[in-house]
Amino acid sequence: MSSHDTSHGTPPVDRQRMDVDIVCVGFGPATDGFLTTLSRELVNADGTPKLESAVMPGAPPQIVCYERADDIGFSVSGVVTRARGIRRTFPDLDPSQIPLATSVRHEKVLYLLDPVGASRRSLTLRIADKLIRGCRWMLPFEAEALDLPYTPPFLRKEGGLVLSLGQFNQWVGSQLLGAGTVQIWPGTPVAAPLVDGNRVEGVRLLDQGTDKYGAPEAGFMAGMDIHAALTVVADGPVGPVSSQIDRQFGMPTGHHKHDWAVGMKLVVNLPENCTLEPGTVWHTFGYPEPEIFGFLYVYPDRVASLGIFVPSWFESPVRTAYRYLQHWMLHPYLWRHLNGGTLRSWGAKTLAESGQRGEPHLVGNGYARIGEGSGSTNVLTGSGVDEAWTTGVQLAEGVIELLQEKKPFTKENLEAAYVKRRRSSWVETEGRTAKRARDGFHHGVVTGLFGMALAGVTKGVLDIPVKPRRPRDHTPTLAEYYRGRIPKSEVTKICQDCAAKNVSSHNALMDRVGWPTIPYDGKLLVSHQDALLMGGKVQAPAGYADHVVFLYPELCEICGTRICIEVCSGQAITPGGNGVPTFDREKCIHCGACVWNCATPHPEDPERSVLEFRAGAGGLHSAEN
Ligand SMILES: Cc1cc2nc3c(=O)[nH]c(=O)nc-3n(C[C@H](O)[C@H](O)[C@H](O)COP(=O)(O)OP(=O)(O)OC[C@H]3O[C@@H](n4cnc5c(N)ncnc54)[C@H](O)[C@@H]3O)c2cc1C
């Protein structure tokens, strides 16, 4: 069996070396919290060092953070957050100082019924829908939606904040850069950790001036090796540095990363007659498919952040977030507030939904993990930003302690200084409550909702005992999924026609089972391609290797679902001509959905798939997501 080279295409070349004290991978909320806390303890008011660098004696510790995206504000998130950790760092935080931020005011949960009759609903849901419609006159039912009279306490974010993650990152980043005590380098992907035995010694930056396979071309610049006493890994849910460390050191017994979701969102200028107030927070479920959850958060000045989550337990091989997002917006309950609005930005990103069960080894010799990639996201409360921030703060407090005591960053010392803090905090206790909260969804939506309520009410003591399965362990083929709705021969014909046009099949299949055509208005309802152009613009700087790689083309040729094509958030993966999908870096928005959706396990490691998501430059260029 042949395999593409997985060595990042790097030939043996001389690499420049730089030595720093601490190197961070990724600038998201986790690193925001880490650097904000640490930077306050580096220098005295008179400018003299409070702590001393080991690589530059006499100076404060040299701390560098590398961010893959083109700027420090290019993230994708909701965000509604209780902001407990963020407020602890900024006790006088005034949301009006952060663009697009406001306090949470009205929160509600909506059950959306299917107004078009195209979604796949279980018998239980169909009976429930009939009952709701039959009793509509006595229920808070309006525009095909049931306004639940009660928001479960675990979902409530009263007293919290609605934020744009891009704007929040920029706000934090500008304070850090203004203080001048740490360096942040956007547009600088980290290719790999530097591992020596059982120790991480720093990171290697991505080679530049290569062809798409990583081979040097004119202007080749080998990625620099950054050596550091501590490497802080905060590259998010599908970070390539995180996954290489997981491969190197393994996962703790019983832990796994099997549950995922892709979140796709828009930032929208609401129409002038829209009456939604800033601070409005809506959570939805039930439509466009029962498995798909939605959110709508209203910022000041009639701007809203809205989107959907397509989870890994959704038993569909056409799990296209973009088309579903449009049907969700067109739901009558939402559309009456959105009709006439315009798209400001758009994006998608993976969420690590295994939560605490996906927690890797948090520390090792020379490295520490923080944020979503470290299993901090709470899948019961739907909250990841404040948790990521808080793990960053906890690591910073531990690092300050170790630097003050002049102790090295060994596994043992990091356990005592960081992991101990984390274990005794709300991130840990609430994460434990949430640990199995969503397992019930592997038995259907109704069981899933019951499981969440059970975990919430009993603080995680009771749950639905189900073993979470990876998408590839339960996703049927297209023919199996559409059995009874489209004859197998017709499914094959639709797929062949789409492959001949080099497009994914989901649009044609969804049209065929009754999903209405999207009435494009050129403002908010735009084609997928237009969203790539209008929603922030995709950047793919030349001279980098492809970061999505099909490791075993011969296994792609016999793949039953070719789901990577259907899920692709940017239409960057297309059928290709020879049975192996093709990847177009110019369209990739780095959502990471292709890697965990891929239908085929890696022949040497069942925890991996045969699609590899490596470090890459560019992505969606939007500061509002
Ligand atoms: C659509 C959507 C809605 C959400 N809504 C909410 C919400 O309402 N409330 C909430 O609390 N949470 C929400 N979340 C989750 C929340 O966004 C995450 O939990 C949070 O952003 C995690 O922070 P992090 O710092 O761990 O990782 P990230 O925010 O993912 O940051 C990681 C950073 O690392 C960078 N990076 C990755 N690889 C490399 C590399 N090789 N080299 C250099 N840099 C790299 C990335 O570009 C990124 O900037 C939502 C997520 C999505 C996708």
Ligand code: SF4
């Ligand atoms: S990358 Fe995975 S999902 Fe895509 S065709 Fe290959 S095996 Fe199938």
Ligand code: SF4
């Ligand atoms: S190719 Fe890019 S845009 Fe498409 S699913 Fe993979 S990461 Fe997302």
